[in-house]
Amino acid sequence: MSGVLNHASSSASPSTSLSSLWAxxxxxxxxxxxxxxxxINGKAPAIDFGLYAGIHSACYNYFITQSENSVNLPVMDDPDQSSVSRTDIYMWLDKYFTEAAREISIGVPLDDISLVKYTVFSFxxxxxxxxxxxxxxxxxxRHYVRRAVDEDRGWLRLADVLESNSAMMTITSIEESHAVFARKLRERRLEELxxxxxxxxxxxxKAILAESCAEAAxxxxxxxxxxxxxxxxxxxEFIEPLLAVPKTATKIKAKVKHKIPKPPPGLYPAKPKGRLARAVQSLLETDAIDxxxxxxxxxxxxNALLLIGVPExxxxxxxxxKHIEISALTFSFFQH
Incomplete structure (x- = not known):
């Protein structure tokens, strides 16, 4: 495993700008x-405590500085523009994870069994x-995501629970509207979880786990x-391309009168599968793995598909x- 990453000293304050912080x-x-x-569990290598603490402090100081600067700026007509300085680090993180996942996808092996192993260990x-x-x-x-959720920009938004304005017809006060919105949001959140x-x-x-899955989805x-x-x-970037079902080519044929239809290849003809699904099928059918x-x-x-937000x-x-359930029953049977 890689060694501990040490703290690199620098005279410049990393919290003075986005580029300095990101560097x-x-x-x-x-x-x-x-x-x-x-x-085997992919445990991440450690970093030096000094660097760890330094990054904590730099992020904190950066957000505090941006908040102070936004107070001194003139009021803008577009509220989204005033929050750009607070979203930039988040956008760079999103881009970073995008590139990291794409780098992993470059190394995808051709063999089915190897693909399953590669996916598991890579995840x-x-x-x-x-x-x-x-x-x-x-x-x-703490300073950006939580605020974004409070501003209705999180994974679950008010627009998701208000299918129509009919719920507002009987509301007679601002306090009542807030209560209705809060109740509907709680109900929808429970439904999603x-x-x-x-x-x-x-x-x-379990609630925290379910919400993290919903966020990833x-x-x-x-x-x-x-x-x-x-x-x-x-x-x-990595899983969905492997889950994608290949499109079948459609041929345009001339109409023929009194054509005798061909019998189906089976009662339940096989449907095309994505590459990862085919690889899993090969894994389940092989005798080369115990x-x-x-x-x-x-x-x-x-578990990986659950955590990244693939629906049940x-x-x-x-x-x-289904395979996990059958394996559990088989194990229980032989135990007795």
Whole structure:
């Protein structure tokens, strides 16, 4: 595993500008996100405590400086323009994770079994690095993401719960409208979290996990925490191209009268599958891998698809879940 990244001394304050801050943060991100790791769980390499603390302080000072500068700026007609200085670091992070995921996709192997292994170990490494980045850049979550959510720019927005204005017809006061909006938002949030395994009364840990999955499943323009931002880009840039079903060529044929229809190839003809789905099928059918390793790959891939926001009704997630259930029943049977 890579060694500890040490603190690099510099006379310039990294919080004075975005370019200075990014030049200070980027090497640490490269180390924890991209450095090779021999750990089976992809554990991210450590960075020196001095550098870790320095990045924390630099991010904090940067956001404080930007907030103070925005107070002294003249009022702009476009409110979005006044917040550009607060979004820039977030946009650069999004671009960084985009490039990191694309770099991983370049190394995709041609062999099916190798593809599954590569996907599992690449995600484990990327996920561990993203977790470290999320902790390292906690001030981005605190000073930008949280504010964006308060401003209705998060993964779940008021527009998502207001299908029509009919709910507003009986509202008689501002206080009542706020209460209606808050109630509808809570109801919609619970509805969305159920899609990711959460049920009313579950633990707070399950709620946090379900919300992080929902965040990763959101569209790119929605502001989410750093970890979910990384997961979302891994899904969009790496996984979704592998899940894409190839388009079948359609041939235009001349109409022929009294043509005898051909019998179907089977009662349930096979549908075209994405590359990752075909690779998983090959994994499940092979005898070259023992059941223990097969179960590890299948269960880890299933968890990865959950974390990056692939819906539970996706055919590949269903297939993986079915195999996990069968494996669990088989193991239980032989135990008795």
């Amino acid at each position: 200070y943060v980027r090497p640490a991100l490269d180390h924890i996100v991209k450095s090779p790791s021999n750990e 484990n490494r990327f996920h561990a690095g993203a977790q470290s980045a999320d902790r390292l850049l906690s001030y981005v979550n 159920k899609k990711w395994g959460y049920r009313r009364g579950d633990s707070e840990e 959101s569209s790119p323009e929605r502001v989410v925490p750093v970890l979910s931002l990384a997961h979302r880009r891994f899904r969009i 059941n223990e390793e097969k179960y590890f790959l299948v269960s880890t891939l299933a 009704d996706h055919s590949l997630r269903k297939k993986l879940h």
